[in-house]
Amino acid sequence: MTTPTSLPNAAAIREAHARIKNYIHRTPVLTSRTLNELTGASVYLKAENLQKIGAFKARGAHNAVFSLSGTEAARGVVTHSSGNHAAALALAASNRGIPAYIVMPSNAAKTKVASVRRLGAEITFCEPTLAARETTAAAVRQRTGAAFVHPYDDDRVIAGQGTAVLELLEDVPDLQAVVVPVGGGGLLSGTALYAKETRPGIRVYAAEPLMADDASRSFQARRLIPQTAPRTIADGLLTSMSARTFAVMRDHVDDVATVDEAAIVEAMRFVWEILKTIVEPSAAVAVAALLRRKLPVDGQRVGVILSGGNVDLDRLPWERPA
């Protein structure tokens, strides 16, 4: 099977980068001798936790918003999200000077609601079910004519997410492998499409919580198996892949590693202590796959996309001593 031809190629990802680069941070690449010793590889961490709104999602949202025609843009953008995509879309809309309508579940974290509101978006609350979110978003579209921007099942978003590995490969041109966490698959898709076209020999790996392993099971089965009842601390990786992102994974990704919850927490704390940078559990998943030696990268130069750093500092997943 081949990948649908509509998918963004490296040229589209380069165009996306030119389109968004004035609105995003060029995030640094972090290294650590200790991390290299423990993983047996030379690891280059692309610090998207330091990105605007604290996650790579700023890239895809900006590319989607700045790809709209003037007429489309004037009516604004809409999405449903309780997480980083909501803040990313609100920021991108604010930067273009257009309205953002965000549908959030009534149980969304107060800090997330506050940050979306601070970015100037109009929030509509709904029941915390996918059906209610979709119905409510459709009603907002009906009322406003706003353009819907899906968090990952969207070529413009995928192209935007691919700009992270574009920058990483500019900074470290001779990477032999890249590891990214997979939830809905937007970051994985953009990464794989860009890396495989521009560096034919490179390996692209996904990392996923064992407790939310739809990507791994889908990859093994060669068919899309939706996520059911995920229970992981990596709250950015709870979503199912789409047909589009599954097809990219199937055709362009070399393997999917899974890690258990203890490995995720251990990797998260390791990154905080050794790298001094705050990553959320979802970002730690990729580091956990390396620390637990789940991937065949011994002695290689390996890039990792640290996807985000939005955590509640009052609820850290390690216990205080008595």
Place this chain on the structure above:
Amino acid sequence: MTTPTSLPNAAAIREAHARIKNYIHRTPVLTSRTLNELTGASVYLKAENLQKIGAFKARGAHNAVFSLSGTEAARGVVTHSSGNHAAALALAASNRGIPAYIVMPSNAAKTKVASVRRLGAEITFCEPTLAARETTAAAVRQRTGAAFVHPYDDDRVIAGQGTAVLELLEDVPDLQAVVVPVGGGGLLSGTALYAKETRPGIRVYAAEPLMADDASRSFQARRLIPQTAPRTIADGLLTSMSARTFAVMRDHVDDVATVDEAAIVEAMRFVWEILKTIVEPSAAVAVAALLRRKLPVDGQRVGVILSGGNVDLDRLPWERPA
């Protein structure tokens, strides 16, 4: 009064940078729109929390160790420290392939002891008093012939610490002010000497905990007033300045701001949440001075040296909700 002519000038600091640059990280400069809004300035944070061993101290220690002659170096280096300087000197000695002898108080944190030991240093424990530390270090010197490297009262160390602002001014050449935390005054001295010589109009400010305000009182009195009974969470800033670092402050620093403990914790949490980077309380002191508008930098481009990021994640200074 004039500054003693032996003090490192900009040329010496450039030499130090050439000497150490292959052993240290070129740390990134972080920015945040939110921080700019809250401070009323354009703030550029030099992330020395991401430096080797998690603190700028790696710079001074490497410059001291790599300034030694071959004969001197062969006998090793010795210091007494329970903090970042111990790890910095151990790393620098390891990089030169020479012995490091570290005198640590018997009550030093286990994690700090472990990290110094992991770096290959020989540790000698002593009673937790300054007198015991100095006597023990003198005995180690006697036995080994190792060169003593003071954490801040040393021109080679001061020159090394000055390389942080050298890099910052390369990245942001038109800074109008720089703010650094002051403890013993090594970082402040290196920063002021380099910045004032190379950018005559720049303002250099120190920031200090109100609960350990020897620098502020000394600055006001124009004479060195030693620290007595400091009680601050900023454990890197407990030490007294020396005659040497006081003279630099008196002659080259524009003002010293003090901040209370609540402001330090608030700034630390702010940096963690907004910048996603782990700073220790001592580093947060400089940010607190800006957040609390203690310095006349309104509308200016201001550099801040985030001095370090070594914290115990099990003992964070904010409470969990019940």
